[in-house]
Amino acid sequence: MSTPAISLHHVSKRYRRYGGRQFATLKSALLSGDLVRKLRPDETFEALSDVSFDVAAGQTLGVIGRNGSGKSTALKLVAGITKPTTGTVKVEGRISALIELGAGFHPEISGRENVFINGIMLGLTRREIQARFDEIVDFAELRQFIDAPVKTYSSGMYMRLGFAVAIHVDPDVLLVDEVLAVGDESFTHKCLDKFAEFKRRNKTILLVTHSLGLVERFCDEALWLDHGQMRGQGDPTRIIGAYMTDVERQEEQLLADADARVKASASDAPVADGPGPTDAGAAAADMMTASEGRWGSGEVQIREVTLFGEEGQPTHIFHTGERVTLRLAVSAARPVDDFVFGIGLFSAEGVFIYGTNTFIEEYDPDTLEGDAEIELVLDSLDLVEGTYKLDVAVHRRDGAAYDYHRLLYTFRVKSRVKDVGIYRPKHHWTFPPSVRFRIRP
């Protein structure tokens, strides 16, 4: 650890909300350096409030946070493009900001000339650019097109050239704002290699990204911003964990709200002559096409559907492999002797993943009366990450519904492994000693 390369001290940044403005007198404007008079709090928006952090020289700091959390504002302050409303920002050494790639390109002139002008804008001399020109062009993979006007470039080519120039400025402090999505896989790898080289050469990097994996692999420290405030700084794994937990809590809140809306709208008795299927065949066909809703005769009603996680807490967010309990609270207005409880599981795209009911599983109905709570336990939720929807129903053996809830319940599955598909069979790999793997950095 040495002296900080970047140092923010109680930094706040207020923006004016867009709208009508009132001017100060020219005199006071000139004295204060701003043409707009002091704004009342309700006319401003605080993008950052009282943020303080240091980045030691040679360290890589990843800034994470949801959209609108002030990440980019923080980066612009460090870059010196905007000034803090209060507090101080100190940066040691030459800065290169990969914020808007190719911001200074002029569409009418060639890539070659733009490289020179862009490089000079970023603080290189003509001779320095001359020396690095071939490297820049090769990095951007644009040798064939370098003499064509930039307006003929695709957006990917444009970004690659902008990236190539900015990365060859040889800064002491590199600021990166979510720009790794500019190229194909191989270009992204090249960029990461370049960052790694910067790290080796003990340069300071400030990285703003939504790619948590990148922060975890690549950064020495992580900083979490939320609504302009600092929520934590420190070890990436710990900060990312805290951030993920918070995101899950928010998502849970959203799903719970959606659920509450569904319950409010479906709290009336099921529609007796709704769009419901009247025979089993139609029911099967309908399964694939029907949109969400509720129907049935209403003799038996499903009053409440709750999902519980492994620790017995009601939730909408699960982790792959977790034990899930589905509880149906039903009530029969009068005793019935023909009843089947069923569920259906769908992916967010509407793919029917799994369906079962008590009759298929050879429970022959005898009597159901009054209120009852039925639980279905899924010992292991072997689904990959994604959003899933649920049908629950109680109906006669011939399929005629008492109460059918169609796609009314949504839950989300989280996983640290980003495998694909729908279903994750329990699995493990085995390798002979001749096959070895490197530990991922």
Added chain:
Amino acid sequence: MWTNLATLVRYRGLIRSLVARELKARYRGSILGFFWSFINPILLLSIYTFVFTEILENRDPDLQPYSLFMFCGLLPWTWFSSSLNEAAGSLISGSNLIRKVLFPAEVLPIVSVLANMVHFFFGLLILAAFFVGLQYRPDWHDLVWFPLVVLVQLVFTTGLALALAALTVHFRDIRDLLSNLLTFWFFATPIIYAYYMPSVQGYRWLFNVNPFFHLSVSYQEILFFRGSFVHGHLKLLLEFGLVSIGVFIAGYWLFDRLRDSFAEAV
């Protein structure tokens, strides 16, 4: 402010490249390309010459050849007015630079002024060709002062351009106001007429408060009215040179005060 002015010197390489880019990009894709820098003033001159020698015939014997007289005032005016028009919008059209790149904003209006100065120099070549063609010889004693007039105009125009660029960010109305104001200013300045004509004597007070009056008369005296500058307008021009330094400092100061608001307001 003074440190910012000093860093401006460091950015001379950037200014040079941007001026070159401006000139290259302007005619890129046109067939005649760079020749437009010559053709534009010739066409402009032909129109004015036709109007003022054929339609509104000018009989003043001191102003012959009239086209040459007019050209002496028209060229610097074109530099001046296009510079201001472009500079006023320069921060707004360069907004992606100001918002996304750490970039000294004053470079943009300065580039507008300098790019137009290069066009002015091309125009001077045409003017020189006219002098040769008409075998009209300006006085060498006057001509040595020519660079000074250009310098005064450069300082004055840059000061104004900086102030206008900064204010236009906050008051977009300036751009529209400016083009109208410049039309008025053009006719209020002795360019298509001579300042000593009897018909304009009632407006002498207007000339005295018109900064461009000193420039246009200096150009005319040096290039057209042989042997009149050193004993004529030189003293006033030197005084105006001091004023223009003041204008530059005031313009730069205004620009510097408003600098921090640009990134948010453009």
